[in-house]
Amino acid sequence: MMEQLSFFAEAGQSRNLPSEMLEYTPGLIDSGTSDRLVEKFIRDTPWKQTVQKMWDKEYLTPRLTAWYGDVGTDYSVSGKISNPLPWTDELLMIKAMIEPFAGIRFNSVLLNYYRDGNDSVAWHCDKESILGKRPVIASVSFGQVRSFDIRNKQDHKEHYSVRLEHGSLLIMKAGLQEAFEHRVAKSVRPMKARVNLTFRLVIP
16 A cells, blocks of 8 residues: 655644644653653554555555553554553553643553654544544654644645654644544655554543
């Protein structure tokens, strides 16, 4: 499955990011702590690679994932229902740090492991019914800086890019999933490993 390479600027953040939809906080977690966390996540997480079906063909999802959360927060990852793994101390620590920024008590988190520049996630929006009508999602990134691209669903000329830095937090506010879609594209440049955590509130 081929996916278009990133066409947005890779140096710096886009101007005029829609602050009513996105809030970016670089360096929320210091570099030393972030270094230790990304190494531990890569080493100790029971990563899985799921299969997606597109155009009557099956493809391996170009990244590895793991789902953690409270009991009962079952979630569909790439079409596969995942029962949550129990929270780790590290995930609970990060959750406690970010909840005041988001104003949400999250009950689950999806971990994504991008092993190199060939790993990616295609254009999509997180609009599953179990997340409610206007979900708030908090994204914490570790490791390699990758561009997080967003575009207006109705007008693709309106697009932005955020460079998700080591130890950074991106809040996707209520309304973003309805109006915009997002991706992390493949890269032609050599890329090191990246781990991304997206904290969510699953509504049983």
